[in-house]
Amino acid sequence: MDRRSWLAGLAACGAALPMWAGPAQAGAVEVIARSKPSVVAVGSFRPTDNPRFTFRGTGFAVDDGTLVVTNAHVVPELPADAVGAHVAVLVRREGQSPELRRASVLQLVRGHDLALLRIDGAPLPVLPLAAPAAITEGQSVVLMGFPLGGALGFTPVSHRGMISSITPIAAPVANARQLNEAAISRIRQGSFDIYQLDATAYPGNSGGPVLDADSGQVMGVVNSVFIKGSKETALTDPSGISYALPVRLVAELLRLPR
The missing domain is CATH 2.40.10.10 (Trypsin-like serine proteases)
Structure with a gap:
C-alpha cells in the first residue's frame, strides 16, 4: 500500500492524520499529464x-x-x-x-x-508557483519542454532530475576585458541564486518549467546547459548538467507593471 492509500485508509476509519501528512502528493506520472496543456x-x-x-x-x-x-x-x-x-x-x-x-x-x-x-485566445490551464523558501537542494524535479523543437514534434517532453546545487550566478571576472554586455547587466541587477540540475536539457528546453516532481508546482525556469566542448556536443554528448532560474524571479516578473 502506498502512502496516499494508507493516509486515505486512516481518514476513512476516523483516525487522526499525522502532522507531517500535508497535502496529497501527485507523483511524477500525474504531474506530467496535468502539466502538459500549460x-x-x-x-x-x-x-x-x-x-x-x-x-x-x-x-x-x-x-x-x-x-x-x-x-x-x-x-x-x-x-x-x-x-x-x-x-x-x-x-x-x-x-x-x-x-x-x-x-x-x-x-x-x-x-x-x-x-x-x-x-490571444482562451486562457490555458496554469501552472502554480512553488513557495521559494520551501525549495532545497536534493528535491526531485521534472523538466518539461521541446528539447529538439519540431524534430520531435510539438508535444512536450519530460526529463527527471534533482536540484544538485543552489549557487550564485554572478562570478567575478579576471579583468575588465572579460566584461561584456550580459555580464554588466547581471552586475547591475545584482547577484542572485540559480539552480544547478542533474538533468539533461537541450537548447529547445530554454524557458520551460522546472516542476516539483511530487506537487507539480513551478520551482524554476530552464535557462542554460553546461557544454563540455563545442556547441555541437550539447546534442551528441550532453553534460547532464543544466541550470534554472529560481521561481522567486518569476514572482517578481509577475509583479512588474504591465
Missing part, C-alpha cells in the same frame, strides 16, 4: 517564411492563463520591415494539431533572462 512552444510567425512558424524555445502559462513565462533570449527580435510578422506560440490540443496564437511582449528582463508574454 506548456507551449514559443517562436515567431512570418507569412513569407516556410515554415511560417520558427521555433525558439519553451514557455508555460501562469496567472490568468493568458500570460506565458519564457526566457528573454527565446523571444524573437523581429525586423521592423517584416510585414505580418509577430511573436507566436503553439498551443497543444489533445488529439489535434497544435494551435498557433499571436503573442505580445509585456515584459523583457534581460538581466534575469525572463520574459512575460500575453497570448
